[in-house]
Amino acid sequence: MMLVLPALFLTSCSDDDDATVAPEESKTFQLASVSDPAISGTAKFIKNSDNSTTIELQLKGTSSGGMHPAHIYFNTAAEGGNIALTLGTVDGTTGFSSITTSTLKDNSAISYEELLSFDGYINVHVSNDIDTLIAQGDIGENELTGLATTYPLASVSNPAISGSVTLEKRENGEALATIKLQGTEDGVEYPAHIHTGSVANAPGAITVPLSSVQGKTGISKTNIKNLKGSADFFGYEKLLTIDGYVNVHNPVPADLTVLVAQGNVGKNK
Numbered sequence: 001m002m003l004v005l006p007a008l009f010l011t012s013c014s015d016d017d018d019a020t021v022a023p024e025e026s027k028t029f030q031l032a033s034v035s036d037p038a039i040s041g042t043a044k045f046i047k048n049s050d051n052s053t054t055i056e057l058q059l060k061g062t063s064s065g066g067m068h069p070a071h072i073y074f075n076t077a078a079e080g081g082n083i084a085l086t087l088g089t090v091d092g093t094t095g096f097s098s099i100t101t102s103t104l105k106d107n108s109a110i111s112y113e114e115l116l117s118f119d120g121y122i123n124v125h126v127s128n129d130i131d132t133l134i135a136q137g138d139i140g141e142n143e144l145t146g147l148a149t150t151y152p153l154a155s156v157s158n159p160a161i162s163g164s165v166t167l168e169k170r171e172n173g174e175a176l177a178t179i180k181l182q183g184t185e186d187g188v189e190y191p192a193h194i195h196t197g198s199v200a201n202a203p204g205a206i207t208v209p210l211s212s213v214q215g216k217t218g219i220s221k222t223n224i225k226n227l228k229g230s231a232d233f234f235g236y237e238k239l240l241t242i243d244g245y246v247n248v249h250n251p252v253p254a255d256l257t258v259l260v261a262q263g264n265v266g267k268n269k
Contacts, residue, residue, distance in 0.1 A: 027116050029108050029143060031124065034133035036061065041095065041135055043122050047112040052102040055087055059095040059124065059135055066092025068134060070124040076142045077121040078176060078211070078221040084120055092127070141172040149240060151269055155246065156259040158183065163218065163261060165246050169236035177239075179213050179220040179248065181261060188215035191249040192259060198268040199245045203257075213248055242266030 025047040033040045040249055041059035042063045048054060068090040075081035088097030104110050108119075110171050118140035126132040138144065147169040160183035170178040179192055190213040197204035207227050213220040226234045244266050250258035 023100050025112075026124055029122070029137050029139045031059065031122060031135040031137040034136050035095040035126070036134055039134045043137065043139065045112065045115055048100065051111050052100055053112045053115055054098060054100045057087060057097045057124065059090055062090065062095045062134070063094040064093045066127045066258050068092060068127055069130065070097060072118070072120050072122055072139070074120055074212070076176070076223045077123075077136050077138055078223040081120075084118075087122070088254075089090060090124055115140065138170070141170065142174075143171045143173060144176065144234070145169045147236070151246070151263050151265045153179070153181065153187065153246060153263040155187070156262050157250065158260045159258045165265065167236060167239055167262065173235040173237070174225040175236040175239050177210060177222045177224055179210065179246070181213055181218040181248065184213060184215040184218040187215045188251045189213065190215065190251050191256060192220055192246065193242045194242070194265065195243060198264050199241070199262055204245070207242075207244060210246070215251075219233065240266060243268065
């Protein structure tokens, strides 16, 4: 008996080792709040043995009973694009949805690895209102790396309006430019650009058109990968050394000489 028991124990341990489950291969992207600051979450991409992908959305702050449609779109959230893939509808009670897929909406094949480098973003919508978003996040090559630089934008013609512009680096080297202003007027759009030169020697030519600041939120988001009129790549790293400044203009198309906010960027910081 003393000889048999150790042999049985060793055999049992060997069987347990053989049954060890392979670690899960996955990637998680962040989904930020949009219309409701209480709602945010994640999108988890899980690789399956057949190279299909399970996509799990998990939101916090959703209301019980709500059902929230979700999709992956082409391009960055700042640019907008068409639907590439319909995701599972998020159950407001649990904040959860899940689908497994190996194809896009047009039935073209897509692998787990291709989804991790996809040029896209996710939108989660309000129930029965596709135009209102509760959560959004860039995925794949558009994911933000965490590297960011912020420049102040000072008041010009309106002392109530000021703020900042932040440049954030994406995985593909492109940049997300976000203008945030306080004191803007609801229902008004404020044109914005990066100009050549510095505030001290303005005016300079427009080198990067930026999305107009929306007066209701005071926010503008622009994806930047090249300069105006050029196909050459010009992303985050080059923007940090650009000879430029930002103008946010008065919302009168016929008179862009009137400014509401202005600030140096790049090497002129």
